[in-house]
Amino acid sequence: MTDATPLASEQITPETFLAQLRRVNTDRYQAWIGDADDAGILFDAAELGGEVGELLNVVKKLEREARGWRGSRAAPEDFADECADVLICLDKLARRMDVDLEAATIRKFNATSDKVGLPQRLSATPVPGDQDASQAQGERLREVIYRYQCDAGLAPDDAAADADGIVEAYLAAPRCDGAGWGADGG
Known part of the structure; x- marks a missing residue:
């Protein structure tokens, strides 16, 4: 088991959560595949689809329980874990096309608010020390x-x-x- 405590260099460099996810996710992917060929965008897309499927399966089980129906159950922690898996895989896929998820999400969210006439807007996450x-x-x-x-x-x-x-x-x-x-x- 490895120590989950961030290294000193990780504590010094100010970055947003999504920037940190991209950096560490990329490093972990490289360590994971080692000398093997890069899996490619289709693998990452299929992996994301699989994780979304797992999330939907948890939602189905939670809904089944809420309605009092018979069948297997899931816990709220399962829902949180699957949401996290989806975000991790989405970042891996977005990296393939050099998409900045924070900037893209802000742009799309604000464009939708403009389109439907709502005042809610997102702004960039401040980086400590910026x-x-x-x-x-x-x-x-x-x-x-x-x-x-x-x-x-x-x-x-x-x-x-x-x-x-x-x-x-x-x-x-x-x-x-x-x-x-x-x-x-x-």
Whole structure:
């Protein structure tokens, strides 16, 4: 069994999750096939199809159980595992055509929102240490603070002047623990 702890070099290099998946997935594929011939795009497409089939089989079993029908069962963990397998295989297939899954997904999601007239949009995942991403996050934070202050009835100048105070108050506020507000009643 190998240690799943990331190497120091993996911890230093900032990258998005999908970029990390692509890098490590490619490395693992090369280690897996060794000196054998590359399987090719058709193999990767068939592998993805197989994993989607396994995911659908889990969905069928979960639906069967929800309806109270007889037959084999699946657990929610099985669903999560098959979703992960689909993503891993999709990345392997996308790599064959040099598709950046993050960029392609953002572009397609936003184009569909535009086409059907919905306001929901995706933006690129900021990479830790990326100056442009940090600046974009700061601009978004300032916009949220501005809207918060305006909703509170404060003048825009007051919103800009009190941004640090709002951030500090937000960071000090009780957090939702996933099941509701924290024990302090916040």
